[in-house]
Amino acid sequence: MLLRNSKKTRRPGAAMVEFAFAFSALVVILFALFEFSFCIFLRQVSDNAAREGARLAVVADYYNPPLQTSDIQNRVKAVLPNSLFNSVNVQVYLADSTGKNIGAWPSAKFGQNVVVQVDAVYSPLFPTFGLFSKNVNIGSRSMMRSEAP
16 A cells, blocks of 8 residues: 655745746747847848849939939938948949959949948847847848949
């Protein structure tokens, strides 16, 4: 015959401690998920800004007067949510078929590649407990063929 202890041992604080550990792990995972998703969003916005700048650069000769590099850089920066980035650097250049910089973009002839490159630095909004670095570099590049006459 088995003897059972009829008295149940009560541990009211154990559940609270276990909940605290599980909840803190869940919060860290949620913060990391939010920051990762936000970085993907910012990358998409950066890609769209680079694409818009490249489109503007390849038709720059059709404007009167023709657009300058600063006009394209200002347009790209206007599309980006600058309040979310620590710094934004926009480069516009003439490129070969591999995307390598080969000169100034205003000299592009019909069919040559013009590249707009956006490099931005983002600081995470939430503490990520070492899961992300202090600054996240987000870079985008768009290459289009010039439509210069």
